[in-house]
Amino acid sequence: MSFAPLVEPAAELTIDEVRRYSRHLIIPDVGMTGQKRLKNAKVLVIGAGGLGSPALLYLAAAGVGTLGIAEFDTVDESNLQRQVIHGVSDIDKPKGQSAKESIAEINPYVEVVLHPERLDNDNVLDVFEGYDLIVDGTDNFATRYMVNDAAYFLKIPYVWGSIYRFDGQASVFAPWLRHEGDDLLSPSQVSDLPCYRCLYPEPPPPGMVPSCAEGGVLGVLCASIGAIQVNEAIKLITGIGDPIAGKLMIYDALEMEYRKLKVRKDPNCALCGEHATVTELIDYDAFCGAVSDEAAEAAVGSTISVTQLEHMLKERDNGERDFVLIDVREPNEAEINHIPGAVLIPKGEFLNGNALAQLPSDKQIVMHCKSGVRSAETLAIVKGAGYADAVHVGGGVVAWVSQIDPSQPTY
Numbered sequence: 001m002s003f004a005p006l007v008e009p010a011a012e013l014t015i016d017e018v019r020r021y022s023r024h025l026i027i028p029d030v031g032m033t034g035q036k037r038l039k040n041a042k043v044l045v046i047g048a049g050g051l052g053s054p055a056l057l058y059l060a061a062a063g064v065g066t067l068g069i070a071e072f073d074t075v076d077e078s079n080l081q082r083q084v085i086h087g088v089s090d091i092d093k094p095k096g097q098s099a100k101e102s103i104a105e106i107n108p109y110v111e112v113v114l115h116p117e118r119l120d121n122d123n124v125l126d127v128f129e130g131y132d133l134i135v136d137g138t139d140n141f142a143t144r145y146m147v148n149d150a151a152y153f154l155k156i157p158y159v160w161g162s163i164y165r166f167d168g169q170a171s172v173f174a175p176w177l178r179h180e181g182d183d184l185l186s187p188s189q190v191s192d193l194p195c196y197r198c199l200y201p202e203p204p205p206p207g208m209v210p211s212c213a214e215g216g217v218l219g220v221l222c223a224s225i226g227a228i229q230v231n232e233a234i235k236l237i238t239g240i241g242d243p244i245a246g247k248l249m250i251y252d253a254l255e256m257e258y259r260k261l262k263v264r265k266d267p268n269c270a271l272c273g274e275h276a277t278v279t280e281l282i283d284y285d286a287f288c289g290a291v292s293d294e295a296a297e298a299a300v301g302s303t304i305s306v307t308q309l310e311h312m313l314k315e316r317d318n319g320e321r322d323f324v325l326i327d328v329r330e331p332n333e334a335e336i337n338h339i340p341g342a343v344l345i346p347k348g349e350f351l352n353g354n355a356l357a358q359l360p361s362d363k364q365i366v367m368h369c370k371s372g373v374r375s376a377e378t379l380a381i382v383k384g385a386g387y388a389d390a391v392h393v394g395g396g397v398v399a400w401v402s403q404i405d406p407s408q409p410t411y
């Protein structure tokens with residue numbers, strides 16, 4: 001079941017372009033008209049990271065005429081394991097600029113538009129305006145819901161992808177798109193296609209789903225899912241094939257298995273349902289929550305800085321005070337960097353109750369994780385068990401490495 005092409009064809013291809021795209025042109029389904037549609041297409045890629053890197057490289061090579069890049073971050077050494085649009089000489093450079101330079105090398109006929117500001121409610125609609133299609137490579141839930149809602153309000157289809165360790169997902173969201181031949185539907189009739197909120201009406205509880213920065217991602221998984229996103233983008237632009245709108249692609253790299261599930265439109269969807277309650281952009285940080293209410297409450301007045309921790313550790317060495325410093329990260333994270341003197345008890349041990357039996361009852365408990373989110377969750381559990389003077393370290397080991405011990409690597 002196909003859709004009408006999203007983009008009208010450009011007037012012509014130059015002789016150089018005909019030579020460059022000849023392997024597309026001799027595919028009957030693409031042909032000269034399809035390539036002209038690609039030339040006329042304006043695609044915005046959100047993030048030049050794990051998914052954005054392969055997506056941008058192949059969209060550029062395919063001849064998409066205008067590529068927008070919404071990216072505010074700079075290239076870090078830890079990005080290079082998967083963000084293949086950047087190289088060693090790009091470290092510390094803005095990712096958007098680095099990506100633009102790589103694209104110029106692959107296909108000088110592509111116009112690149114940089115959007116170097118962090119997307120938020122104040123700018124997202126302005127940034128999206130004018131694009132035919134969005135490829136979403138964001139890595140957090142707050143931005144994902146914002147992208148979904150903004151794209152829905154502006155009626156811009158978008159290709160979504162997500163990755164974690166060995167697992168990936170992808171879909172196309174465009175609840176207003178009509179199947180070709182459905183022209184007889186009256187404007188008041190809604191399409192049967194879902195949006196992201198139909199699939200995931202609520203974000204997961206804060207701290208339940210680790211990010212790739214916390215849990216890791218197999219680098220090549222980015223190419224597997226990014227390639228699906230580009231594939232769908234090309235199909236939507238040119239109107240060929242059957243896009244995965246209304247379906248969820250699930251990829252398991254360890255089993256080497258692709259599954260395709262049907263996703264139904266939720267008639268009660270808060271955004272695209274018949275009685276929508278989300279009629280404008282909302283507070284996405286509050287909707288997704290940085291930490292749970294319990295953790296936020298526990299952290300008030302019980303958060304210390306890494307400078308305070310350094311001072312406390314010196315006092316402990318001098319015998320002036322005693323406390324237990326607990327690292328609640330996973331063992332493989334602690335192999336990368338650590339705060340000296342910390343004992344490793346992963347967060348899961350606090351959730352299942354085993355950790356509490358190991359804690360001394362006569363010493364203060366000090367906890368840290370990578371950035372302070374997980375340790376705030378365990379702080380709530382420990383304080384709930386009666387350790388009223390327990391504290392956690394704001395900013396975690398990331399802050400420790402940047403402020404106290406830059407000789408250690410970050411991740």
Ligand SMILES: [Zn+2]
Nearest residue numbers: 195198269272
């Ligand atoms: Zn919906």
